[in-house]
Amino acid sequence: MQPSAEANQRIARISAHLQPSNLQMEGNSSLRRADCRAKGGAPGFKVAILGAAGGIGQPLSMLMKMNPLVSVLHLYDVVNSPGVTADVSHMDTGAVVRGFLGQPQLENALTGMDLVIIPAGVPRKPGMTRDDLFNINAGIVRTLCEGISKCCPNAIVNLISNPVNSTVPIAAEVFKKAGTYDPKRLLGVTMLDVVRANTFVAEVLGLDPREVDVPVVGGHSGVTILPLLSQVKPPCSLTAEETEYLTNRIQNGGTEVVEAKAGAGSATLSMAYAAVKFADACLRGLRGDAGVVECAFVASQVTELPFFASKVRIGRNGAEEVYQLGPLNEYERAGMEKAKKELAASIQKGVSFIRK
Numbered sequence: 001m002q003p004s005a006e007a008n009q010r011i012a013r014i015s016a017h018l019q020p021s022n023l024q025m026e027g028n029s030s031l032r033r034a035d036c037r038a039k040g041g042a043p044g045f046k047v048a049i050l051g052a053a054g055g056i057g058q059p060l061s062m063l064m065k066m067n068p069l070v071s072v073l074h075l076y077d078v079v080n081s082p083g084v085t086a087d088v089s090h091m092d093t094g095a096v097v098r099g100f101l102g103q104p105q106l107e108n109a110l111t112g113m114d115l116v117i118i119p120a121g122v123p124r125k126p127g128m129t130r131d132d133l134f135n136i137n138a139g140i141v142r143t144l145c146e147g148i149s150k151c152c153p154n155a156i157v158n159l160i161s162n163p164v165n166s167t168v169p170i171a172a173e174v175f176k177k178a179g180t181y182d183p184k185r186l187l188g189v190t191m192l193d194v195v196r197a198n199t200f201v202a203e204v205l206g207l208d209p210r211e212v213d214v215p216v217v218g219g220h221s222g223v224t225i226l227p228l229l230s231q232v233k234p235p236c237s238l239t240a241e242e243t244e245y246l247t248n249r250i251q252n253g254g255t256e257v258v259e260a261k262a263g264a265g266s267a268t269l270s271m272a273y274a275a276v277k278f279a280d281a282c283l284r285g286l287r288g289d290a291g292v293v294e295c296a297f298v299a300s301q302v303t304e305l306p307f308f309a310s311k312v313r314i315g316r317n318g319a320e321e322v323y324q325l326g327p328l329n330e331y332e333r334a335g336m337e338k339a340k341k342e343l344a345a346s347i348q349k350g351v352s353f354i355r356k
């Protein structure tokens with residue numbers, strides 16, 4: 001049977017709407033939101049991902065679309081966000097997904113957001129340090145944070161872009177300049193170090209990684225990544241050899257992945273997993289849940305350095321309490337001295353980038 005003229009018109013109309021570039025994209029949507037019955041009315045938080053089309057950004061977008069605490073998900077990138085948005089928006093979960101492409105759409109991507117997750121920037125290749133990414137990523141983080149100060153100054157910010165030890169101080173300086181800095185709301189994401197530490201320690205001890213909790217403090221690069229193996233839960237005793245092996249493996253986990261990927265980037269899937277674990281903790285904190293505690297790189301008075309990673313309690317205002325490190329053994333105290341030296345220089349480099 002031939003379709004009626006009316007059916008043909010309907011099909012043509014729907015086909016036009018299904019051009020990928022028109023799907024829920026800011027600015028050029030022919031399927032206007034007003035035409036849809038779904039308006040993101042489900043209770044939950046508004047979350048933006050900046051760098052959503054990247055190696056981390058794509059699986060992170062997918063996993064955040066699956067998070068029941070998210071009602072609206074904004075996906076921003078300077079390339080390829082229409083495709084990622086179209087793809088993720090078909091998942092039959094609660095969050096309404098909208099895409100934003102390029103600098104002119106940054107402000108709309110950010111307006112009204114409760115949580116902004118930033119995995120934008122270049123990743124390492126074999127032979128590079130995280131600090132080698134500074135020259136490109138510092139400018140990217142500055143621009144994105146200027147947008148945050150303007151459009152959602154009260155949002156919680158989860159900063160993933162490397163080198164985290166410098167990009168967090170950069171973000172803080174941008175917010176200070178704009179008069180919007182709230183140290184509780186800026187969190188550098190070090191969750192992947194904890195995820196790795198839990199996995200590697202569980203492997204050595206023959207435990208289920210889900211039952212292991214390893215505090216990892218300091219920063220997010222080489223010797224600044226300091227796992228406190230004397231404080232592992234459940235309590236355990238590790239030999240000096242196991243401690244040395246685990247500390248090295250945790251500190252070099254990122255490099256292990258960079259080398260295995262052989263030029264095709266750094267950790268993306270485990271990072272997206274870690275980012276979602278951390279973002280979920282932030283959303284539970286924002287909701288007012290009690291007892292949400294994770295490690296993060298934040299403004300801190302735990303040491304003489306202005307930023308340091310340690311366990312923080314996350315509440316409605318972000319990192320509401322920064323916990324002391326607890327007793328360190330001799331091995332950890334020695335590691336701490338090395339970590340602080342490198343961290344001080346990385347923090348200063350970030351601060352100077354904005355103040356210069």
Ligand SMILES: NC(=O)C1=CN([C@@H]2O[C@H](COP(=O)(O)OP(=O)(O)OC[C@H]3O[C@@H](n4cnc5c(N)ncnc54)[C@H](O)[C@@H]3O)[C@@H](O)[C@H]2O)C=CC1
Binds near residue numbers: 056160
């Ligand atoms: N904190 C952590 O534990 C970890 C941090 N990272 C870091 O995360 C960053 C991203 O890594 P990948 O996703 O693997 O890189 P990628 O290159 O696959 O993706 C980065 C994305 O950022 C986008 N981008 C570039 N400039 C932008 C801008 N001005 N605004 C918005 N988006 C922009 C790119 O278009 C790209 O889609 C890197 O700096 C990497 O070192 C990676 C793993 C772990």
Ligand SMILES: O=C([O-])CC(=O)C(=O)O
Binds near residue numbers: 192253254258266267
């Ligand atoms: O190693 C890298 O460059 C990416 C990263 O931060 C990590 O995997 O921990």
